[in-house]
Amino acid sequence: NAGVTQTPKFQVLKTGQSMTLQCAQDMNHNSMYWYRQDPGMGLRLIYYSASEGTTDKGEVPNGYNVSRLNKREFSLRLESAAPSQTSVYFCASSGQLRSSYEQYFGPGTRLTVT
Amino acid sequence: GEDVEQSLFLSVREGDSSVINCTYTDSSSTYLYWYKQEPGAGLQLLTYIFSNMDMKQDQRLTVLLNKKDKHLSLRIADTQTGDSAIYFCAERPGKLIFGQGTELSVKP
Numbered sequence: 001n002a003g004v005t006q007t008p009k010f011q012v013l014k015t016g017q018s019m020t021l022q023c024a025q026d027m028n029h030n031s032m033y034w035y036r037q038d039p040g041m042g043l044r045l046i047y048y049s050a051s052e053g054t055t056d057k058g059e060v061p062n063g064y065n066v067s068r069l070n071k072r073e074f075s076l077r078l079e080s081a082a083p084s085q086t087s088v089y090f091c092a093s094s095g096q097l098r099s100s101y102e103q104y105f106g107p108g109t110r111l112t113v114t
Numbered sequence: 115g116e117d118v119e120q121s122l123f124l125s126v127r128e129g130d131s132s133v134i135n136c137t138y139t140d141s142s143s144t145y146l147y148w149y150k151q152e153p154g155a156g157l158q159l160l161t162y163i164f165s166n167m168d169m170k171q172d173q174r175l176t177v178l179l180n181k182k183d184k185h186l187s188l189r190i191a192d193t194q195t196g197d198s199a200i201y202f203c204a205e206r207p208g209k210l211i212f213g214q215g216t217e218l219s220v221k222p
Contacts, residue, residue, distance in 0.1 A: 040122065042202060042212040058209070090156055101145065103210060105156035
């Protein structure tokens, strides 16, 4: 089991460019999440998908879009990158195999927008 | 609204106990979690506690929950240099709300 995988690991964009961050999980989890991590602010939820075919906004959705392509994959798109989107992005998934609903995290994508 | 607060830094000597504290606001949380993040890596679940428990022990880790004061703590006994990391508490009133993280530095 690879768990949660993310690509790319690093990315540098110019202001106004677009890109898609990819995430996949092989644990048959229903729910998937995108967070951003900024110094001193913990993790903030951008979007989540409680199940295949559904997506909902989290705490900081502006400037992002998501697609739950199938049960395994959940992508995050930046249509027009801004320097304020420089951050580390984490994808996570959770299931109901254990009642604690613990989330499993990917290794992160470090994005710099210049 | 929902909020989780942690102190940002803790420094201890190797072999001492570490206590990381967290306060939360949502009394409907069913589970509370402690995650560990090592440098350059994602978060890994360390332990969790169900809201009807006061204490949970797991090897060197002890979690204490005071529901009346909405206070959660993580005690690491015999702290080692490998425990140096950022520790996040999180609550779940539906979807995870994370604290800012406490950076634990263990000095030899």
